[in-house]
Structures are given as structure tokens and as C-alpha cells.
Amino acid sequence: MRLAPGQWARRQLNYRFSSAAGRQDWSYWLDTFNIAYGPANADVLLSTLTLFVDEQGPLR
Helix, strand or coil, rough: CCCCCEEEEEEEEEECCCCCCCCCCCCCEEEEEEEEECCCCCHHHHHHCCCEEEEEECCC
């Protein structure tokens, strides 16, 4: 991902986990990363999003 100074991006990934023995229900996790390339103003994440990278997969 390439950003110019002052721009920002959001990247999302998701995961699914089960217990090692398979005795418990599935657990789901969503990670969201907000990344700014500086120098950037303190309120840069309130401005218009430059790039959105969606790496969420199916959770079946």
C-alpha cells in the first residue's frame, strides 16, 4: 500500500478459531488497522479515507 504524506488507509482482516479439541464453539475476530503516513495532522483519521483494503474472508 502506498500513501502520500497526510493520507491514511484502513485495512481489515477477519479470523475464525476453534478449540484444539473441537469441543467449544467457534470464535470470530475482526482486526481493523488505521494507518496514516506522516507528517499528518492529529485529526487525519477524521478526514476522507484514502484507501480501504478489505482482506476479510468467508467464515464458514
